[in-house]
Amino acid sequence: MKNQDLVDYLKYCSVCQFCQLRYLKARGNEYQNKQEYFDRVNVDYEEEIDWTGDPANKKKRQNVCPTCLGLFSEEFKEQLLQSIENTDIDKYECDGIVVAISIPIVLQLRQLSMWYALLDKFGDNINLDRAPDVSLKEAIKLILNPTICERLNKSYDISNGLMLTINLSHSEEQEGVSQLEKLNSLVYPRKKGQKSEQISRSLIEKKYTPLRVSSELFKNAFVVPPSIPTESLKFDSVSLIGPSTYVAGRYRKLSRKLSHTPWVLNGERVMDDSIEEIIIRNIAHYFCDDQKKVNFMSSGREDVDVRCLGAGRPFVLEIPNAFRSSLSSALAREMEENIDVSQKVSVRDIQIVKREELIHIKMGEEQKRKCYRALCQIGNIVTVDILKRLDFQNGFEIQQKTPIRVLHRRPLHTRPRTVYSLKPSVCRQNKNLIILDIVTQAGTYIKELVHGEFGRTVPSVASLIGQHIDIIALDVVEIDLDWPPSVCTL
Known part of the structure; x- marks a missing residue:
């Protein structure tokens, strides 16, 4: 099968030049210069005339493409761009965009119909299980997305761009879905008790190829090749979702x-x-x-x-x-x-x-160190012996059960935790008060480390000094996490 023969047949079926390029497997920016690509693949190029801007030439207006329903026409592109510009897109201060175009199912059925038509025309030259054209989804990326980006003066940014969701419809949709439901019941009959399969785009992609569905069955439900439509795709809605x-x-x-x-x-x-x-x-x-x-x-x-x-x-x-x-x-x-x-x-x-x-x-x-200062009270005057018992420059390990006060939101576990250092001092204003400077592993419950919570934290400050101790006030004084960076050093 020569490329020229393929294009001649597509022209006979009124397929637009962008879709002809799809069947010639054009890639990347090859859609941006049609004549150059046609010359490269040895196909005669004849420039399509856009009559849409001249009311006097309405009778000469080109047919709507039966395979894309006008999706790639200049008229559609302009309507698309105007629809986007009529939204409140100006309020979004984003340099990038992402475009998601939702196409009707009838458009997929027309791709399938052309696949069967090419099989009838060119036989063994057409694969039974792999579509002969570049998918509409891919073609949209290559044809429409660059146009939208250029008009809006934005880059295509899939990770952090403004999401444009465009929903399209067509008058043939209901009839096409109805016919597919009938065909689906013949090709994939339901077993007893099995729920009916919902008609969807993924259903067509997974279960409908000429290898799985015979040409005779498909032609009983759909016209092959696809007929010339009476109208183009219509816009249902254009919605905007800003990036996170x-x-x-x-x-x-x-x-x-x-x-x-x-x-x-x-x-x-x-x-x-x-x-x-x-x-x-x-x-x-x-x-x-x-x-x-x-x-x-x-x-x-x-x-x-x-x-x-x-x-x-x-x-x-x-x-x-x-x-x-x-x-x-x-x-x-x-x-x-x-x-x-x-x-x-x-x-x-x-x-x-x-x-x-x-x-x-x-x-x-869980992985960083945190520094605390706790003001604690005991029943008598703080002695040198008490201070010595609480002086741990090299730290120690504890076993800590989930505190009773947080059991409503945390599972009951006994967790090992590291106290990296513990340094005590006496409050000058009140000799019954101890100031504890504590450096611990993140995730340590400091209040329970101090009073022990009835032996649920072992060892605790209370067990180390051998008497009851209350924590009066607690401050977090440092979190060993150097993030986010200081704006002064950015």
């Missing part, structure tokens, strides 16, 4: 009356605010319209009555459908100042990070 943007930073918790996330007990709020809510409401509105879908993540958490000081605790906001994917230093500073107004939380180093960097958050929960 990840905003990272470090927060300092300044209040001893603030929960990490919204605290609801028996259906009622226990506290009016939380770290999560303060951060989200001062950052998210710069990036999205729906703050309820923003996901707050942090490297561990503090109890309600525990402060987090020093450089703070790393956090990330995962913001879906964001209309901003970049952040200026001035805007970041504005967010930080707004959060500082709360006087409960302070934030620094706000910045955009890549999704791959979120691994730092999870690593920090």
Whole structure:
């Protein structure tokens, strides 16, 4: 089979030149210069005339392509671009885009019909199990996507681009699906008790090839070659979904009356605010319209009555459908100042990070060192002997059962944890108070390390000094996680 013979037959069937290129297996930018490719594969090139812009030549207007239903026509491209520009795409500050075009099933059926037609015409030169054309999905990437990117002055960015979802329809869809349902019941009859198979694009791709369905059966349901359609594809909708943007930073918790996330007990709020809510409401509105879908993540958490000081605790906001994917230093500073107004939380180093960097958050929960300062009280004056018993420069190992207070959200386990160092000192204002500087493995429950919780943490500070000890106040003073980087060094 010569390429010229193939194209001549496709022309006879009123197939457009872009689809002719698909059947000639054109790739990459070969769709951008049709004449050059036709010359290379030894096919006579005859430029198609676009009559769509001249009302006086309506009678001369070209037929709608029976294999793409006008998907690659200049008229469709212009309608597509105008439909996109009529959306609120301008509010999205994204340099990249991703295009997802949902095509009707009838379009796949027409590809299948042309496959059977080529088999009838060229016989053994056509594969029975592999489509003779470049798929519509691939052709859309090669033909339409570059046009859209050029018009919008954006790059194609599958990882972090604005998602354009375009839904198309055609008047023949219902009839085509109905005929396929009848054909499917003949080719793949249901067994007793078996549910009927839903007609879908994947069903056609998996079960409908000339190798699996005879030409006679297919022709009983569909016209071969596909007939010239009376109208082109229609636009149902164009929707926009912004990329997920990840905003990272470090927060300092300044209040001893603030929960990490919204605290609801028996259906009622226990506290009016939380770290999560303060951060989200001062950052998210710069990036999205729906703050309820923003996901707050942090490297561990503090109890309600525990402060987090020093450089703070790393956090990330995962913001879906964001209309901003970049952040200026001035805007970041504005967010930080707004959060500082709360006087409960302070934030620094706000910045955009890549999704791959979120691994730092999870690593920090269990693998990093954390430094604490605990103010504790015993029943009598702190002695030199007590201080010596609690002086562990080289650290020690503990076995710690899940604390009773968190059993409602954590499974019961006994976890080994490392206390890297323990350094005691006496409070000058009150000799019954001990200040403990503790460096531990992340995931250690400090309150239980101090009082022992009825022997559930072994050893504990209480067991080391041989008497009861209460923890009055606790601060996180350092988290050994150098992420995100300081904005001063970026």
